[in-house]
Structures are given as structure tokens and as C-alpha cells.
Amino acid sequence: MRNVIRTASALAAILAAFALVACGGSNDDQTEAVSGQLKALPGAPTGDQAVAGEATLERADGTTTVTLTATGLEPNSAYVAHLHTGGCDQGDPGGPHFKFNAEAGDEPPNEVHLEFRSGADGSGQARASSDREVPAGEAGSIVVHEADAEHHTAGEESGAEAVLVHEGHHHPEEPAPPAKIACAELEGGHAHGVSGEEAASRGGKVPAVVVRDGEPVGGVAELEYDAGEEVRFEVTSDVADEVHVHGYDLLQVIPAGGTVSFDFPAEIEGIFEVELEQRGLQIAELTVNP
Amino acid sequence: MNLLPFAHALAARQDLPIPAWLFAWGASIVLIVSFVALSVAWRRPRFEETRWRPLGAGPSRVLLSLPVQALCGLVGVFLLGVAVYAGLRGTEAPDRNFALTFLFVTCWLGFPVLSALLGDVFRPFNPWRAVGRAAGAGFRAIAGQQPAHLAYPERLGRWPAAIGLIAVVWLEIVYGTSGGVAVGLEPEAAAVAALLYSGYTLAMMAVFGVEKWCDRGEVFSVYFGMFSQLGCFGVEDGRLGLRRPLAAATRWATPFGSAAVVIASIATTTFDGASEGPLKGGIETVFDWLSGPFALDTALRLTDTLFLAACFGMVGLVYMLGVRGMRSVHGAPSLQKLRVGFAHTLIPIALAYLVAHYFSLFVFQEQAQFTYLLSDPLGTGSTDLFGTASSGVDYTVLNANAIWYVQVGALVVGHVIGLMLAHDRALAYWPDYRDASRSQYWMLAVMVSFTCLGLYLLSYSNQ
Numbered sequence: 001m002r003n004v005i006r007t008a009s010a011l012a013a014i015l016a017a018f019a020l021v022a023c024g025g026s027n028d029d030q031t032e033a034v035s036g037q038l039k040a041l042p043g044a045p046t047g048d049q050a051v052a053g054e055a056t057l058e059r060a061d062g063t064t065t066v067t068l069t070a071t072g073l074e075p076n077s078a079y080v081a082h083l084h085t086g087g088c089d090q091g092d093p094g095g096p097h098f099k100f101n102a103e104a105g106d107e108p109p110n111e112v113h114l115e116f117r118s119g120a121d122g123s124g125q126a127r128a129s130s131d132r133e134v135p136a137g138e139a140g141s142i143v144v145h146e147a148d149a150e151h152h153t154a155g156e157e158s159g160a161e162a163v164l165v166h167e168g169h170h171h172p173e174e175p176a177p178p179a180k181i182a183c184a185e186l187e188g189g190h191a192h193g194v195s196g197e198e199a200a201s202r203g204g205k206v207p208a209v210v211v212r213d214g215e216p217v218g219g220v221a222e223l224e225y226d227a228g229e230e231v232r233f234e235v236t237s238d239v240a241d242e243v244h245v246h247g248y249d250l251l252q253v254i255p256a257g258g259t260v261s262f263d264f265p266a267e268i269e270g271i272f273e274v275e276l277e278q279r280g281l282q283i284a285e286l287t288v289n290p
Numbered sequence: 291m292n293l294l295p296f297a298h299a300l301a302a303r304q305d306l307p308i309p310a311w312l313f314a315w316g317a318s319i320v321l322i323v324s325f326v327a328l329s330v331a332w333r334r335p336r337f338e339e340t341r342w343r344p345l346g347a348g349p350s351r352v353l354l355s356l357p358v359q360a361l362c363g364l365v366g367v368f369l370l371g372v373a374v375y376a377g378l379r380g381t382e383a384p385d386r387n388f389a390l391t392f393l394f395v396t397c398w399l400g401f402p403v404l405s406a407l408l409g410d411v412f413r414p415f416n417p418w419r420a421v422g423r424a425a426g427a428g429f430r431a432i433a434g435q436q437p438a439h440l441a442y443p444e445r446l447g448r449w450p451a452a453i454g455l456i457a458v459v460w461l462e463i464v465y466g467t468s469g470g471v472a473v474g475l476e477p478e479a480a481a482v483a484a485l486l487y488s489g490y491t492l493a494m495m496a497v498f499g500v501e502k503w504c505d506r507g508e509v510f511s512v513y514f515g516m517f518s519q520l521g522c523f524g525v526e527d528g529r530l531g532l533r534r535p536l537a538a539a540t541r542w543a544t545p546f547g548s549a550a551v552v553i554a555s556i557a558t559t560t561f562d563g564a565s566e567g568p569l570k571g572g573i574e575t576v577f578d579w580l581s582g583p584f585a586l587d588t589a590l591r592l593t594d595t596l597f598l599a600a601c602f603g604m605v606g607l608v609y610m611l612g613v614r615g616m617r618s619v620h621g622a623p624s625l626q627k628l629r630v631g632f633a634h635t636l637i638p639i640a641l642a643y644l645v646a647h648y649f650s651l652f653v654f655q656e657q658a659q660f661t662y663l664l665s666d667p668l669g670t671g672s673t674d675l676f677g678t679a680s681s682g683v684d685y686t687v688l689n690a691n692a693i694w695y696v697q698v699g700a701l702v703v704g705h706v707i708g709l710m711l712a713h714d715r716a717l718a719y720w721p722d723y724r725d726a727s728r729s730q731y732w733m734l735a736v737m738v739s740f741t742c743l744g745l746y747l748l749s750y751s752n753q
Contacts, residue, residue: 247303247685269690270650271304289306290690 363420377481386669409523447546454509615732642704
């Protein structure tokens, strides 16, 4: 009998180990990385049109590390890259800079900047870390700018500001603003995973789903809310159709080039499709957690 | 970028993944229950005899009378006809057409649960059996003799049903994912498939005999009949009776290929759960690879077919490993006998998988079935038979917590019943009860892996 018990105990231990292996790993949120290929933007200067490379954003234990490798740059030049909230495909590639706190300033550590110089072979790499975690879905893209010598002499940290000033107040006698030369798409130009409350706290920005050429830009957008919150988002489409939020069964007609906005309480839990009804095309996924 | 379409045509809503804490509780309970089962289990087999005893003569006479059987058969034929007609003539929108919800939700998911509770309720309503029997009766009346059938090749066993079962799910979630949009299976395709299947089934019934084909090759009879073995209602010698719950299952798997039917059931549910979860990455990789030489929808169907087949292979492999393990225990019967003898212990797991994966879909979609799909079966807005055509599905009837508890509860209960059946069968096969217990470490490992896989699929977040 004792033998049976001993065997059974050993077996239970083996099974427990087995279960840990088989069942484990369901919760793999310790380290998570997103990466994207760096591609030259249409308006890049002639010397930078062959830029390629990769950008990676890694979240681990409440910190964020961004790394960038690039080739095909102009040799021995200064560059600066920023983390943006939007995707590469939109009219202004990347949209606004990502900020940890929307009210605070536009310099590190509130933003993520990477400054680097290319080598003689036109390659370069950079790395930036932050002791805060970029919320899921907000790391839209990494955009590389040319950094001109002036603001580097003025101070390394003010690079982004200089760029913005150049873009905002452009005088004919001043040199052309440093162009955005390349962009690496990370989590893409839509409201990926941004909760409505969060978006509201970031200056009332409502997640926007953009449909271009009959496809959702950056893939199916992910909208996530807790039950009881207010679901707010906008859909802009270049094709006429009806936007249907399944489950909640809300339907709005959208004309070509038009925008419709949704605003309703999140009272049904689950994961729901938002689709262009006539095309049967899913454009967003609405998640309501209990 | 190629957008991968959704697997489920009807589910405009998906369940939230079960949270980590519930996953941990579920897995712990499974382990504890398994361990306790090893130490306190009984020593004499209890389910080998069904102890069937007839219910009063009245219910048998009424329920099994010819007019009632004919009426049930007519209802079955009529509903199949409605589904086919709606599929052919109704709207293309899968969620507004009677055909898809009726065939793939109401029947395909409803009958397994109903059968487990009430016995083989599909049998009287089986439209093909009804037509086959009517044709047989007509033949006898005209020719004045019994129809002559070929002897069914027993080496095929229930394999035709197992393959048919995979084909049904293939049609639903692999073939249906065409076109790169979230439409899935078109009602018309479902109707055409139902017609083809009807032709095939009636032909096979003509060749091998109605009852023989229903017991071996007719997918729905075999599949729903399998679940009906778990319950306590059964018909024997033309009489309705009560039997010990689970006991009938011990005899179900005797025909060759029965194990394949249970394994197919577990594997197809696994594929449906995993294709949007853990297998998604793999599917996308193979799809990208195949979309070079093939057109997009062909590549997607090929990819899904490969993964569905792989699921069948993997589930079968786990079971075969368990069987091989048991063979190594002192006093074990032959491998063949073990393989056949333990197949029925997976039936509760198969049912648990179904409940865990489709419970919420069933609850929500049945609201549609009994409101607007009933009033407006074609989905064209032209009819309102019962005044419910404009109703919708109320998704607030189940909250996420309720769904999670049902899912985890189903898996744990299925696990426990599977263990009970396996332990009982081992006691019947091994002369020494200690050897029997030892052999069950292996089946325990099989069950724990299936249950954990089930939990894992439920907890997997596809984000």
C-alpha cells in the first residue's frame, strides 16, 4: 500500500510538472516586442532614398527599450528618430510624437528620442530606454528625420523641438525643414488597444479607424474598454458603406470620404466585430472586459 | 498584407479569454481531482452492465408507435427541406439565413447536449433514416420481399462517419473562410452540401441497409448517437427504458473506427479554438508560404486543411501514447483491445470541449433561431411568420464571468467522468486491481493533457 502511495505521489509530482509545462505560458506578458521594417518615405532627400533597416520596441517589467538599425543613410551624418503614435501610411507619416504624459513637454524622458550618426558606410544604430512602459497600441511607428548641424550645436536634447519649430514657422530665408526620411511601422496608424478613458485623458483624442481603398489602414483596429466605460471612436472611410458594431447592433451609414462617430456605454462583455456591412469587411475589434 | 478572414461566419462576437487566475484554479482542480481519484477509487467495475430496465409500457407504446415515428420523420424531412430551400433561395448573409444557424448551431451543437441528457433523440428525427425506411417499406409493399443489401465491409467500421465528421467541420470553418472577408460559409454552399450529403446517404442506405448505415457511416447518427450513450434513457428490444448513466458508453466503441470518431470530435473542436489562438502564427506562416504558388483562397483552405489534419493526428497520437503506456503494465490485454476498449472514455471530454467552445455561441444564436430566423427564414425581409422578424439577439443574458464558469466547469466535469470511465474499464481488463490502478496513470496523463489543452485554448488571448 505504501508503495502505491509513493508511486502515486511521484506521479502527481510528474503530472504537476507536466501541467506546468503544458498549461503554462498562458500569461506571457513579461516581455513583449514589436518590430517593423524601416522604409524610406516618398519625400526623402535623394541621398536617403535607399534607407532600410529595422526598429524594435520592447516592453519588459514596466520599462521600454527602442532599438533602431539602418543602412543606406548618407555617410557621416547626424540623424534623429522619434517614437510616433500614428502609422507610416497616413498623410503626415507617424502623426504626432508619442508622449507618456500628454500635458508635459516634448523632450525625453516624456518622449522617446533616438539620436545617432551614420558611419562611413552609411549605416547607423541607436538605442533608447525609458523606465516607463509605452501603453500597448500607442507605439505607432518610429520616424527618422535628418538632424541638421544647427540644433545639434544648440543642444542634443532639443532636436525634436527644433524640428517642430522648423516645420511650424517656415520662413523662406531659412533652410528647408529637416525632412522625414524613413518610417518603421510598429503598432500602426490606428487606435490599437487605446481605451476610451485613456484617450480622453490624452487631450480628448478619440480613437480613429481609417478605411482607405476599402481596407482598414494598419489592419483591423483594436479597441479595448472595461464594462461601464463609454465607448467612443470614429470611423473615416473613402468608400460608402454602413458601419456595423455587432453585438451592440449599432449601424451608421457612412458616405465616401465621410466620418461617423460612435459613443455608447460598454455594457455587453465580449469581443465584437466592427465591420463595413455591405462589404462584410472587418475594420475593428471591440473588446469589452468585465 | 493579406487579411486572414474569421473562422466563424455566425459569431460576430467572440468570448473573452479566461483570466489567468481562473485558468490556474481550473488546472489545480483538475490535478487535485485526478490525484484523489487515484487513491479513493472503487475496486470493482460498475459501468460494465447497463442494468437497463423498461419504463412503463404506456410511454413506449406511444413514443415508439409507427404514427409517432412517421410524424417525427416528417418533421425531420420538412426542417431539412426548409434549411435547403432557405440556403438556396434566401439571403447570402450567413447570420440572417435560417440554413446556417439551423444546421451548424441548432442541430450540430444542440443534438450532442440533448442526446447526452435525453438519449438518442436524433434517431426518430433523422430525415435520411425516415426517407430510407419509407422507401424500404414501399419496396416491400410493391416487390413483396425484403430489399437485398450488400454486407457492410466491417473493416471500414465507423471510419466513414469519422471522416464525414471532419468533412462537416471542414465545410463549416475551412471551406467557409473563402474570399478574404468575414463572411465565411455561404448559405447556398451549405444547402448544396446538404443535398449532396442526402444523395450520398440515401445511396449508402440503399446499398447497405438503413440501420446498418446509420450505425456505421451516417455522420450525424453516429456522432449524436455517441453522446446519447452517456445518458440514462435508451431503447432496447423496442421498449423505452432507464439504464445506469454512462454505462451504455462502455459498449459503444466496439465497432472498428469508433475511436477515430471521438478523436475527430476532439480534434475539430481543438482546431476551431486554436486556429484563432495558438495556431494562428503557424497558419499565417504556412499561408504566406502557400499563397505564392496558389490563389489566396485555395492557399488558405489548403493551410487550414493541413492544420485540421495535424490536429487530428496530434489528438490521436496522445491517445495512442496512453494506450501504449497501458500496454506496458503487467497483465495488460492486447494493444488492439486496449485501443478499442478505452475509446469511449474520451466521449465526456469531447462533449466538454463542445460545451466549452460553443456554449455562448449556442445561447446567443438560438435567440436568433427562435426569433427572426423562424419568422423570416430567408432573411429577405419578405415574411414575418410569427411576428418576431425584427427581434435581435440580447447579448446581455450572459456576462463574461458566467461564460467562463460554464467553460471551466464543463472541462473539469468532463475530465472527472472520463477518469471514472477509464478507471472502471481498467478494473474490467486487469485481474489485479493494483495493476488496473497503475495502468490508469497513463490514461490520467492523456486526460490531463486534453483538459489542460482545453483550458489553454480558452485562456489564450489572441491579442
